[in-house]
Amino acid sequence: MKMKKLISLGMAMVLSLGLVACSGGEDKEASTSSTSDKLEQVKESGKLVVGIYPDYPPFEFHSTANGSDEIAGVDKDLGEAIAKELGVEAEFKEITFDGLIGALKADKIDIILSGMSPTPERDKSVDFTDLYYTGKNIVAVKEGEEDKIKSVDELKNLKIAVQKGSIQEAYVTKLGCTSIKSLEAIPDVMTELKNGNVDAVVVNDTVGILNMQEMGGLVQANLELPNGDSEEGMAAAIKQDDNNKAFLEAVNKAVNNFKSNEFEKSLKENTDLATKENK
Known part of the structure; x- marks a missing residue:
């Protein structure tokens, strides 16, 4: 009887220690995930989630040129260029313009590309890239x-x-x-x-x-x-976070490459497309 009790006690201690170890590992993993570098998170997910409100042609609008209703515009082209630079796919999420910053702060999107202008008020809650357009x-x-x-x-x-x-x-x-x-x-x-x-x-x-x-x-x-x-001026916006510095740097590089090499062509093509869509 005594031996059985000792064996039972030993098994209970082993199980208890195992649970503590598993719990500690999960907590560490969750902590690492919540504080890991944003650039790494995006690359691991394989996609860049872009917040956009497609009612601002030629920068963002709906087009049926390819036979189905799709988002088009300069900002879509820019989003795809940034995603390509990061080695991921671009996923566009439609959000009303005044809800974009809230969605970014809530981590529902990775980046805003919707003809947004840097302002002192917005600078309090998001980080902007260099301007890609000034009108x-x-x-x-x-x-x-x-x-x-x-x-x-x-x-x-x-x-x-x-x-x-x-x-x-x-x-x-x-x-x-x-x-x-x-x-x-x-x-x-x-x-x-x-x-x-x-x-x-x-x-x-x-x-x-x-x-x-x-x-x-x-x-x-x-x-x-x-x-x-x-x-x-228009710029891309990302969430303000110490873990987003490398992400901002990478996005900024892509934005400037797009501005130098692709912007004018994209603006012309999307202006022509938006005009045709409404004829």
């Missing part, structure tokens, strides 16, 4: 009203439409505009203008001109926005 912001109005707005101060008392979460929304808010309508998609913003529900739209020049041509009846106002307010 201007313009004011769009109905045809025949090109000279209606004489100064930037006059914008304050007009009904203005902008894209929700955009740098243009921040600009008109800071300017002190009293009536701002923020909508998710640029085509919706332009439709509000065409239907006479707002007086003007503040928008990126490349995107705005393309949308005005497609919609018809809308033109650029003869109003220059002041320096500093008239430029809009």
Whole structure:
């Protein structure tokens, strides 16, 4: 009887030690996984998950040119170029523009590529690469009203439409505009203008001109926005984390390669494609 008790006690101790060892190993593995280098994580997963809101042609939009509804645009081309540089596949996840940073912080995506501009407020929560595009912001109005707005101060008392979460929304808010309508998609913003529900739209020049041509009846106002307010730069964004430094460096290298060698071709091709899609 005594021997049986000793054997039982010994087996219990062995099992207990085994469980502790397994538990310690799992905890260490989980800890390593949560703190491992982001670049290594992406390479191990075999994919780069890109957050994008495809309603901003020619940078991101839906296309049926290949017979099915697919995401197209400069930012898609850039995402694929970055993924290729990292040796992985690009996976695009559609998220509304104002939800992109939240998704990045929650690790639902690896990177944002959606015509996003660096701002002091965004710099608090994400890290940006070098700019791959710099454009201007313009004011769009109905045809025949090109000279209606004489100064930037006059914008304050007009009904203005902008894209929700955009740098243009921040600009008109800071300017002190009293009536701002923020909508998710640029085509919706332009439709509000065409239907006479707002007086003007503040928008990126490349995107705005393309949308005005497609919609018809809308033109650029003869109003220059002041320096500093008239430029809009676009960059890729990744989560702020000490473990993301190598990832940011690798992405930045790919961004600059794309800017030097592929950007102009991509912009032209996607501008032509977006124009055809809406004819």
